[in-house]
Amino acid sequence: MTKQISAIRGMNDIFAADADAFDFLISTAEETLKQYGYRSIRLPIVEKTQLFSRSIGEVTDIVEKEMYTFEDRNGDSLTLRPEGTAGCVRAVIQNGLTHNQIQKLYYTGPMFRYERPQKGRYRQFHQFGVEVFGLQGPDIDAELIVLSARLWERLGLENLELQLNSLGNQQARAEYREILVEYLTGHKEKLDEDSLRRLETNPLRVLDSKNPDMAEIVADAPKLIDHLDDESVEHFEKLKAHLDDLGIDYVVNPNLVRGLDYYNRTVFEWVTSELGAQGTVCAGGRYDGLVEQIGGKSTPAVGFAMGIERLAALLMDHDKVPPQAQPDIYMVLVGEGTERPGMVISEMIRDALPDLKIQMNMGGGSFKSQFKKADKSGASYAIVLGEQEVQEHKVALKPLRLDEEQQTVDWDQLCDKLAQLFA
Ligand code: ATP
Ligand code: MG
Numbered sequence: 001m002t003k004q005i006s007a008i009r010g011m012n013d014i015f016a017a018d019a020d021a022f023d024f025l026i027s028t029a030e031e032t033l034k035q036y037g038y039r040s041i042r043l044p045i046v047e048k049t050q051l052f053s054r055s056i057g058e059v060t061d062i063v064e065k066e067m068y069t070f071e072d073r074n075g076d077s078l079t080l081r082p083e084g085t086a087g088c089v090r091a092v093i094q095n096g097l098t099h100n101q102i103q104k105l106y107y108t109g110p111m112f113r114y115e116r117p118q119k120g121r122y123r124q125f126h127q128f129g130v131e132v133f134g135l136q137g138p139d140i141d142a143e144l145i146v147l148s149a150r151l152w153e154r155l156g157l158e159n160l161e162l163q164l165n166s167l168g169n170q171q172a173r174a175e176y177r178e179i180l181v182e183y184l185t186g187h188k189e190k191l192d193e194d195s196l197r198r199l200e201t202n203p204l205r206v207l208d209s210k211n212p213d214m215a216e217i218v219a220d221a222p223k224l225i226d227h228l229d230d231e232s233v234e235h236f237e238k239l240k241a242h243l244d245d246l247g248i249d250y251v252v253n254p255n256l257v258r259g260l261d262y263y264n265r266t267v268f269e270w271v272t273s274e275l276g277a278q279g280t281v282c283a284g285g286r287y288d289g290l291v292e293q294i295g296g297k298s299t300p301a302v303g304f305a306m307g308i309e310r311l312a313a314l315l316m317d318h319d320k321v322p323p324q325a326q327p328d329i330y331m332v333l334v335g336e337g338t339e340r341p342g343m344v345i346s347e348m349i350r351d352a353l354p355d356l357k358i359q360m361n362m363g364g365g366s367f368k369s370q371f372k373k374a375d376k377s378g379a380s381y382a383i384v385l386g387e388q389e390v391q392e393h394k395v396a397l398k399p400l401r402l403d404e405e406q407q408t409v410d411w412d413q414l415c416d417k418l419a420q421l422f423a
Helices: 016-035 049-056 061-066 085-094 138-155 170-186 193-201 203-208 212-219 230-245 308-317 339-352 367-377 387-392 411-421
Strands: 046-048 068-071 077-080 103-112 124-133 161-166 264-271 280-286 301-307 329-333 358-360 381-385 394-399 407-410
Touching: 016 103, 016 124, 016 138, 016 308, 046 049, 046 085, 049 061, 049 077, 049 085, 085 103, 085 124, 085 301, 124 138, 124 308, 138 230, 138 264, 138 280, 138 301, 161 230, 170 193, 170 203, 193 203, 203 212, 230 264, 280 308, 301 308, 329 339, 329 367, 339 358, 339 381, 339 411, 381 387, 381 411, 387 394, 394 411, 407 411
Parallel strands: 329 358, 329 381
Antiparallel strands: 046 077, 068 077, 103 124, 124 301, 161 264, 264 280, 280 301, 381 394, 394 407
16 A cells, blocks of 8 residues: 655644634634735745745744745755744835835734644644834834734634833843843853853843743843833833723833844733643734835834734633634435536525525535535525425425425515525
């Protein structure tokens, strides 16, 4: 027998209940974003490697060890996108979308990172990202947060905690970096291997350490938020005032620095305690310097990305996914000459009542087996077409869930009847 070929570790087929959860999440997110005036952007999955090393930063986990990088047949170094912001920034620059324009964009799709696969952490995973270009005030930061809060509400997700911090401007960060390096150097014997390396390359990332042994030294470290520039303090205060007005709870987490280099000022994460170590379901912030850094005209920007797998897991754990493909009506067709009119009737209903979901029995079978399928489908009604019904131009309409009588309905009155029943 030929050996089966399986998928690559950490890259999953998503089907059945998982796929329903993905669909529910993505369609609800799209509707919500559209309600706030955001537009879809579709971006390539492969970009030049340089785009990511220049934007995400050479000394981040992603660029150091997580990228899927390869040479194409031309010898150019390409990378499967590990996140969406860099490609989105490249696209808005390349297409001239940032010239005195405000852009409010969203996208969704797969991202790739070579990480150790575990619950909530995969090598191909999916994000829903939102980016705004051309606005520098805290009002847009607040809008991104309030629209994400609205999305959680629509999805039925409770208990997500909003963590907030400000990273200030570049100069404030540079000054703080010195202070932090001095502190960490004084406690070198307590640093783990990762942190020792980061102390040399990217000391702020030490604060991001997930190692519990590092918790104490991180907790006692001097805080960036105590060393911010005045304008960033004002920006942060205004953001918090908006959130207070909107009734959105938050926790200021001074150690929230985010994994990527490009952030400044506002950073935020929505966190759950229900998914173990992989608790961040949405992360974002402001990145005013990035557009210029990758060759565009200086343009303020802010955005966030949701981890779809983690949110889908929460939705399923809490039974929040409404049935995605459950029919309203199941067509039961038994006997000679029922298939052709059955198909015509199904299409007639779909023409007249586009919101109704109709599933037609395919592949034949006895009354009994078709009814079993009808029942299992979750449909509210079965429409039954037998030889006699065809002769009389009628169908039997049989309720499957409600305690109603079965009725016989003429073909030309069927759509009106269904419109009443499903009104
Ligand atoms: P983490 O600290 O968990 O590694 P990160 O800081 O690397 O996260 P971001 O780059 O900010 O993550 O990505 C935004 C979101 O995408 C994360 O909050 C998470 O929900 C999701 N995400 C990131 N990496 C993965 C992955 N390997 N598998 C599944 N989801 C992921
Ligand atoms: Mg990571």
